[in-house]
Amino acid sequence: MKKRINMKFTLVLLLIGFMIAVQYNSLENPEKRDTRDIWAIRQELAEEKKMHVELLSEVRELDRTISSYRSLEETSAGQALKETVDKLREKAGTTDIVGPGIVIEVRPSAESVAYGIPITSISSDLLTRFVNDVNRFKGIDMEIDGKRYNILSSIRVINGYTSVNGLNVSTPPFTIKIISQTITDSEKLYNYLLASSIHDDFYLDNLVLDIHPPEEDIMIRGWPEQFENLYLNELSKGD
Structure with a gap:
């Protein structure tokens, strides 16, 4: 009789301990809620x-x-x-293309010119931020200071200068060309950039973006590097 009582008492204690452990775990690791609107x-x-x-x-x-x-x-x-x-x-991006697009001039701000503030090369972070902002629009082709930019391109700092595809970007002023699939897409990109907060980021670096209205025919050059075939070999006829 005494053993049976002890066994029941032990089972009750185990059940209470299990419930306390579950409650403690739920308090320590609450379920994450999606707080987005x-x-x-x-x-x-x-x-x-x-x-x-x-x-x-x-x-x-x-x-x-x-x-x-x-x-x-x-x-x-x-x-x-x-x-x-x-x-x-x-x-x-290895071929020259012509299509509707916009031309953007990156130049020193009027205040920096008036006060004689020296203008250095555009920072890689600022240029990368601009490219990411523009890439919200799909199906575009871009040329930065005469250098074709595509998915294979890179923006880096080499010897203290910002470079695209390993080539230094000129000290402002320089131009950026963007071609869209249609003139309507170019107009949307034009209006977006006019209202974009990216202007503030450039102004903090004593630079301004002069965005020209969309044009029907803008040419950008292809990427000068050629792809090398390292693994594929042409078979002779009959193989």
């Missing part, structure tokens, strides 16, 4: 939908390319492959 959540959802649309567009483009290969005769397959390579070179 509805607009922040909607903005994130809009970004996800935009990315989804872009991925679907790329999948459709690849499907069209595959269908064209299947429908062409063997004699025309080489031409189709060449056209695909040309498109890839254009996306990689």
